[in-house]
Amino acid sequence: MILETRQQHWSDEAACEATARALARHPALRRACIELHGPLGAGKTTFARHLLRALGVSGRIKSPSYAIVEPHEVPATAEADKLDIWHFDFYRFGDPREWEDAGFRDLFASPGLKLVEWPEKASGLLPVPDLSLSLLPQGEDSRTAQWQACTPLGAALLNETLP
8 A cells, every 4th residue: 555655856965865865864763664666787886885974884785686675774872873774686586485485574573674676576575664765766867756555654754854
């Protein structure tokens, strides 16, 4: 069920980064699940990297396309507890048995932020996302970003960070 929808035009990567920074400021993001949709080269991993950086992830941020999942941890600060982040890429996911064997059910049930690229490859196995972001390239650098909130948490994130 879709509760809210927003559409943005990102004229360049800086606009993508600005959206990621705005979203990262919302405390509820720490417990959200965000699906990232779009064709190859649409900018899903770029958005995820900008969001991870805005949340405080340091060091190299690898694409999880071969490993399927890359864990990240943001240490606790005076303002916030430690944040666990799981960045999934199901592009090469082919066998639903991998879901159980890899412990993905446990990861999705654990606290923290989940970013999911190519969620359609794990259809029927994933929980309902809080937010779904569909990216559509509009030339070399620009993108249309279509946001859908599928839970009350997702609606709050949209309403408070992407008016």
